[in-house]
Amino acid sequence: xxxxxxxxxxxxxxxxxxxxxxxxxxxxxxxxxxxxxxxxxxxxxxxxxxxxxxxxxxxxxxxxxxxxxxxxxxxxxxxxxxxxxxxxxxxxxxxxxxxxxxxxxxxxxxxxxxxxxxxxxxxxxxxxxxxxxxxxxxxxxxxxxxxxxxxxx
Amino acid sequence: xxxxxxxxxxxxxxxxxxxxxxxxxxxxxxxxxxxxxxxxxxxxxxxxxxxxxxxxxxxxxxxxxxxxxxxxxxxxxxxxxxxxxxxxxxxxxxxxxxxxxxxxxxxxxxxxxxxxxxxxxxxxxxxxxxxxxxxxxxxxxxxxxxxxxxxxxxxxxxxxxxxxxxxxxxxxxxxxxxxxxxxxxxxxxxxxxxxxxxxxxxxxxxxxxxxxxxxxxxxxxxxxxxxxxxxxxxxxxxxxxxxxxxxxxxxxxxxxxxxxxxxxxxxxxxxxxxxxxxxxxxxxxxxxxxxxxxxxxxxxxxxxxxxxxxxxxxxxxxxxxxxxxxxxxxxxxxxxxxxxxxxxxxxxxxxxxxxxxxxxxxxxxxxxxxxxxxxxxxxxxxxxxxxxxxxxxxxxxxxxxxxxxxxxxxxxxxxxxxxxxxxxxxxxxxxxxxxxxxxxxxxxxxxxxxxxxxxxxxxxxxxxxxxxxxxxxxxxxxxxxxxxxxxxxxxxxxxxxxxxxxxxxxxxxxxxxxxxxxxxxxxxxxxxxxxxxxxxxxxxxxxxxxxxxxxxxxxxxxxxxxxxxxxxxxxxxxxxxxxxxxxxxxxxxxxxxxxxxxxxxxxxxxxxxxxxxxxxxxxxxxxxxxxxxxxxxxxxxxxxxxxxxxxxxxxxxxxxxxxxxxxxxxxxxxxxxxxxxxxxxxxxxxxxxxxxxxxxxxxxxxxxxxxxxxxxxxxxxxxxxxxxxxxxxxxxxxxxxx
Numbered sequence: 001x002x003x004x005x006x007x008x009x010x011x012x013x014x015x016x017x018x019x020x021x022x023x024x025x026x027x028x029x030x031x032x033x034x035x036x037x038x039x040x041x042x043x044x045x046x047x048x049x050x051x052x053x054x055x056x057x058x059x060x061x062x063x064x065x066x067x068x069x070x071x072x073x074x075x076x077x078x079x080x081x082x083x084x085x086x087x088x089x090x091x092x093x094x095x096x097x098x099x100x101x102x103x104x105x106x107x108x109x110x111x112x113x114x115x116x117x118x119x120x121x122x123x124x125x126x127x128x129x130x131x132x133x134x135x136x137x138x139x140x141x142x143x144x145x146x147x148x149x150x151x152x153x
Numbered sequence: 154x155x156x157x158x159x160x161x162x163x164x165x166x167x168x169x170x171x172x173x174x175x176x177x178x179x180x181x182x183x184x185x186x187x188x189x190x191x192x193x194x195x196x197x198x199x200x201x202x203x204x205x206x207x208x209x210x211x212x213x214x215x216x217x218x219x220x221x222x223x224x225x226x227x228x229x230x231x232x233x234x235x236x237x238x239x240x241x242x243x244x245x246x247x248x249x250x251x252x253x254x255x256x257x258x259x260x261x262x263x264x265x266x267x268x269x270x271x272x273x274x275x276x277x278x279x280x281x282x283x284x285x286x287x288x289x290x291x292x293x294x295x296x297x298x299x300x301x302x303x304x305x306x307x308x309x310x311x312x313x314x315x316x317x318x319x320x321x322x323x324x325x326x327x328x329x330x331x332x333x334x335x336x337x338x339x340x341x342x343x344x345x346x347x348x349x350x351x352x353x354x355x356x357x358x359x360x361x362x363x364x365x366x367x368x369x370x371x372x373x374x375x376x377x378x379x380x381x382x383x384x385x386x387x388x389x390x391x392x393x394x395x396x397x398x399x400x401x402x403x404x405x406x407x408x409x410x411x412x413x414x415x416x417x418x419x420x421x422x423x424x425x426x427x428x429x430x431x432x433x434x435x436x437x438x439x440x441x442x443x444x445x446x447x448x449x450x451x452x453x454x455x456x457x458x459x460x461x462x463x464x465x466x467x468x469x470x471x472x473x474x475x476x477x478x479x480x481x482x483x484x485x486x487x488x489x490x491x492x493x494x495x496x497x498x499x500x501x502x503x504x505x506x507x508x509x510x511x512x513x514x515x516x517x518x519x520x521x522x523x524x525x526x527x528x529x530x531x532x533x534x535x536x537x538x539x540x541x542x543x544x545x546x547x548x549x550x551x552x553x554x555x556x557x558x559x560x561x562x563x564x565x566x567x568x569x570x571x572x573x574x575x576x577x578x579x580x581x582x583x584x585x586x587x588x589x590x591x592x593x594x595x596x597x598x599x600x601x602x603x604x605x606x607x608x609x610x611x612x613x614x615x616x617x618x619x620x621x622x623x624x625x626x627x628x629x630x631x632x633x634x635x636x637x638x639x640x641x642x643x644x645x646x647x648x649x650x651x652x653x654x655x656x657x658x659x660x661x662x663x664x665x666x667x668x669x670x671x672x673x674x675x676x677x678x679x680x681x682x683x684x685x686x687x688x689x690x691x692x693x694x695x696x697x698x699x700x701x702x703x704x705x706x707x708x709x710x711x712x713x714x715x716x717x718x719x720x721x722x723x724x725x726x727x728x729x730x731x732x733x734x735x736x737x738x739x740x741x742x743x744x745x746x747x748x749x750x751x752x753x754x755x756x757x758x759x760x761x762x763x764x765x766x767x768x769x770x771x772x773x774x775x776x777x778x779x780x781x782x783x784x785x786x787x788x789x790x791x792x793x794x795x796x797x798x799x800x801x802x803x804x805x806x807x808x809x810x811x812x813x814x815x816x817x818x819x820x821x822x823x824x825x826x827x828x829x830x831x832x833x834x835x836x837x838x839x840x841x842x843x844x845x846x847x848x849x850x851x852x853x854x855x856x857x858x859x860x861x862x863x864x865x866x867x868x869x870x871x872x873x874x875x876x877x878x879x880x881x882x883x884x885x886x887x888x889x890x891x
Binding site: 030076100101124130131132136139 | 369
């Protein structure tokens with residue numbers, strides 16, 4: 001199998017994987033970064049969202065072979081102690097129910113807020129619509145994004 | 154006010170203590186059941202024996218408390234709320250409490266099941282008694298130490314204080330306490346003295362969830378573990394004829410391709426396992442690989458020939474079959490009051506409507522998966538399942554080994570909604586592990602889950618009412634469903650007891666398509682049908698829809714009919730609360746309201762949906778909810794459940810469709826199957842009826858009324874009645890949306 005060097009959470013890591021392997025499975029199976037979740041495999045649910053050069057990206061659609069020159073951030077690398085304003089807001093609002101989709105929600109929200117510091121309600125609702133929460137904790141996700149935006153400004 | 158508590162426990166039998174080898178005290182107890190006589194308590198934490206006790210509390214020498222929470226966590230919050238109840242009566246500071254998921258290993262304990270919104274309801278009494286008994290033992294130990302009467306001591310937040318103001322921490326007396334006799338008749342707290350119950354306690358796993366720590370079954374790994382991907386029949390009712398694995402074996406990382414099925418067939422042939430879900434008896438082809446991607450790719454590269462054993466089913470055919478059942482005479486009566494025939498013969502007007510709902514997959518965000526490792530000494534199973542006890546017993550039967558050898562660890566579950574009540578994926582994992590003799594994790598893809606899963610059955614209701622002199626005098630409900638009908642209590646829900654002439658009948662069609670419980674089974678759709686129907690009756694009678702319900706409820710108050718499941722008074726109080734909080738009838742121009750109320754899972758719920766029109770489209774802006782679930786143990790968790798239940802109910806009623814052609818599902822993933830998304834969600838405002846009655850469940854009851862509230866609001870806005878789910882399909886069909 002070919003070898004690749006990736007920049008994940010600020011570290012250079014070597015992996016051996018088939019060239020068509022999605023980043024999602026490289027993270028989960030090879031690098032043991034299991035916070036990035038498998039939900040649909042076709043970029044429809046957002047559970048596998050990571051940052052690639054700061055942009056929220058569905059890792060299930062990114063082949064490992066094209067990622068040698070980018071910076072990848074996963075939920076494990078979003079902050080040192082789980083204290084990114086978005087993570088803190090998630091805790092404050094007690095967002096999760098089952099919790100499975102929340103890492104993806106947090107990654108989408110943090111990339112969005114980095115671009116749009118004071119979003120309107122409608123902007124939040126549109127920015128987050130690509131992430132499914134099957135428990136439907138949507139009211140709290142929306143509120144937490146708002147609280148995080150206040151923390152960040 | 155005294156808390157209602159009908160449960161009567163003998164403390165001696167349900168609780169035992171030991172001194173831990175490494176220091177501290179261990180309390181083992183059983184929820185609802187006595188433990189066997191003569192059982193020994195373990196003396197170290199590594200050997201918690203869940204055969205004899207289904208939950209444990211450890212109090213360390215430092216006074217820190219660890220609660221091994223017994224019930225599976227599927228997102229309903231019991232891993233937080235159940236320990237809160239213990240901590241309340243034990244009287245410890247919540248910040249000194251940690252919660253660990255209990256391991257399952259057993260054949261003799263009760264209700265380690267997440268389902269039916271019953272976890273809190275069933276365990277409330279036992280958890281309080283356990284906490285209070287443990288506290289009394291600590292106080293008794295302090296009394297011995299100080300040589301004073303226990304009654305002169307006070308305990309609060311983990312500190313025992315005597316009349317002189319001297320103090321001992323719980324940790325200072327654990328060793329002595331563990332050796333004392335278990336006291337009986339301990340005093341439970343008065344509700345007004347609660348310091349933890351009723352507080353907003355954040356989910357105990359929050360830090361792990363927000364940092365992406367390993368929590369779920371799919372995250373579980375062991376050294377040498379391989380991944381299995383299972384190829385199941387593409388159409389329901391099919392059996393494997395032949396397969397070719399040569400291409401699959403060429404995939405990098407694929408280790409082997411095997412078949413399974415023997416063990417399940419043998420189990421089914423022996424007539425074992427009384428469970429509503431029909432296990433597939435076909436052979437399945439399994440790709441074993443070094444990693445998940447190779448397993449998925451390997452499965453795609455398989456080619457297989459499937460034999461169709463019976464007629465392939467289609468949605469059109471199901472539709473006709475269900476309609477035939479409603480039209481026919483082969484229905485069985487579930488409840489009958491008065492004389493329906495006479496009520497219809499003498500009615501001023503008869504109203505009859507038919508309602509339809511499709512099959513629905515559960516779509517848990519975490520796809521089905523399970524880990525198994527089968528050795529001569531032990532069957533090790535790890536993963537997310539709502540019925541660990543049952544799954545372990547089936548695996549023992551399948552593998553023909555002693556149940557004591559089966560060790561099942563539960564992980565946090567990425568959603569359940571009823572899907573993980575059925576352990577088909579556990580049995581697959583166990584059978585594969587037994588064949589390959591290596592630790593293995595079975596991983597489903599989304600397509601596997603959506604196309605080879607278990608579904609909420611397609612159901613139709615026909616409801617007919619007799620109206621006379623401005624009143625509802627007769628009510629006839631017929632249900633046509635696939636693979637089983639409404640459970641026995643439902644015919645005694647509202648409006649049973651409110652209408653003198655009343656009948657519920659059901660009919661069933663046996664299908665190859667596997668069906669099962671789906672969040673709030675049957676009532677998830679029945680409530681929509683009935684609550685839409687009552688709204689229509691209110692229009693016919695020219696009466697306010699809320700007033701119609703309140704008038705009807707007067708008839709059930711003081712009823713001596715023991716079968717009636719709900720309380721007329723509690724339902725009335727709940728409805729009045731939502732009427733007030735939603736400003737029913739007093740909203741601004743352009744806002745259209747719909748009302749719905751439903752009792753299920755022992756909880757009374759009433760909802761008002763507010764809709765606005767935007768370019769002619771109905772936009773659901775807000776849902777106001779009133780809930781009577783007795784004591785609210787953890788308000789933040791409770792509101793979260795109701796908010797989620799309401800939006801889930803709306804989402805599936807509005808958008809989610811499913812169909813079959815030639816026995817195959819026509820929806821395979823989220824590109825076509827529509828789940829509600831944030832930009833479609835209303836704000837949900839939850840209000841609890843305040844009382845001190847024993848708590849009841851919240852995982853399900855918020856969901857059933859939601860569809861009806863929205864449908865009735867849509868009618869208020871557009872003058873269009875909806876009789877079929879998903880609503881969006883009906884609205885598009887009727888060109889209401891232009």
